[in-house]
Amino acid sequence: MRLKVWGARGSVPAPGPEMNRYGGNTSCVQLNFGNGEELILDAGTGIRTLGLDLVSSPRVNILLTHLHLDHIQGLMFFPPCFRADAEITVWGPASPEASLEDRIARYISAPLSPVEVRELPCSVSFRETPPIEWQLGSVTIRCEAINHRGPTLGFRITDGETTVCYIPDHEPALGTVLDEVEPEWISGHELALDADILIHDCQYTDEEYPAHVGWGHSAMSDTLAFASRVRARRLLLFHHDPLHADRFLDGLHAAARRRWGELGGDPTAVEMGIEGAELEVPPAHAGVTAPA
């Protein structure tokens, strides 16, 4: 399985020369599987450039974790939306309030948008995710509600022996101590257990977090504690705060690697979500050590 990050920023796009290395586009990750199939995780502004890269894939599946703007803002600028030969399926969380299509149409409609969903030339369908796992081609997808603000999902995607877990917005430590609580009481635990790579929220430093408790995002130490509890083999720190410029994120990365090493893991297993980065995700037992 190959993974490409098209946007790793959280909350709001953060362009600027001081953001060049990690990138300013919001959440979007592309997964390519061995048989040529692919999946897109979230439709933040990174999906626009992803769409420019898609020249021969008119059938697209997009999994939305939730409908906060930084996860859907790019949808209206996704080039396949304006191709008549494109078939786009958008999957996202159910809500008792309105259908997925109606909730997304609040954004893709006047006065926020010059076009309406019904005007898009592509064939687009909106599907609320099933409460159990389902298949898309050869890939098995499972989702679970996780702790964030509003209906929010995490995804576990398995292709053969390789598993990716994507939980970009998550505050599992809210009201609990991750090192002490039993695993069944940790939001997202089963979803992320033994993943070959865990892509997880790491919006705040430990020093910043106290001013943001309950906002739905994680401090670095909580991200590492969660990754340790679920025995993640690799960890991709994601959803960077828009205030965090490249040099700041370099420091956060170094601190996270030190902490992971202190927990007994291989420091090189902690990586940063970097816009444009491509990673090969080998299956389990690839020799990377998770903390005991």
Place this chain on the structure above:
Amino acid sequence: MPAQRPLELILARNLLTSISTPAFLVDETGSLVFYNEAAGALLGRPFEDVGRMTPEQWTATYGPFGEDGRPFGLDELTTTEAIRKGRAAHAVFRIRSSRGAEHVIESSAFPIVASEEGSSGAMIFFWPLENNGSGADG
């Protein structure tokens, strides 16, 4: 490893951990899956010492009991009503701590409903009304 709890139960437990009102958390079967420190003080034992209990186990251990000392049937419990009907239920009854002290309790049970499939459990809050003189727990 026990199955992952639904998110709404996890959040309910985190809430109960953070408050000083005595409270129970039961799952969709009525099994006791958590009670907080304030409830532990009332019952004489922290949850960590007793762990998960089936409805039969926790009612046999703690009650509730009526004025005549008769234990309530499972169908009479506020928790059962909350889970089965998806509505809040309210009652006054007696409970017995692990040290034998009896307390008159005012209790409200609130169902936790996250989908159309029904309740994932209930939160039960307790307000001690009086102590019957048999001794308070520490």
